[in-house]
Amino acid sequence: MPRPCGIGRPRKKPDSLTGDKAYSSRANRALLRRRQIRTTIPEPRDQQANRKRRGRSGRRPPTFDADHYKRRNQVERGFNRRKQFRVVATRYDKLAAHYAATVTIAEIIDWLRAQPDRSHS
Template identity: 65%
Template sequence: MPRPGKAGRPRKRPDSLTGDKAYGSKANRALLRSKKIKAVIPERRDQVSNRLRKGSNGGRPPSFDSTRYRQRNQVERGFNRRKQFRAVATRYDKLGSHWQATNDLIEIIDWIRATPDKTRS
């Protein structure tokens, strides 16, 4: 799909990658840096203490965008809410149209639950 207002082929590389603390290794960060992908991964406590223990030789802390990380959390919670429905979690529906209908129904139920009820006031 072409990018709006941009000529040429579509971009295939993400701007950033968001992950858990488990993926914050030096090797992972170096690989992402070499591909010019920004890592949005919090630093583990043991890595922070090791870096601080080394003093000025420990280097700078890696950059971290907490706002982007919070957005990842919202997406993950949305997936977990959908997994509460057995048909989606197990892919019980084999046809794509049935799965899409189940997913649409779950979206509607989730939207109804999130909408405040004004009749209770």
């Protein structure tokens, strides 16, 4: 059902959600399934053991796309590299131009670190 025009931004439903093991509860998965949102959440070992112990009544394991989960890790590491710059992490600079310049400098330094070392050729 479309949302009526009004104040605020329109709600959008994500196609998929990727989370870590902390979000693998049955309640979270059921909520996302009801909303028809695909998930990529690994199942913790204790939940795997409990499901296997229950046999047929333990149901099938939830689907898990390992390649999709690896991309989540890449994005998270990128954010963590940016957070190494304290100004970006805490946003001490109040002026938007100063903040944007700091973010740009952080991205340039991150890019330079990622480049292969060519001084040994």
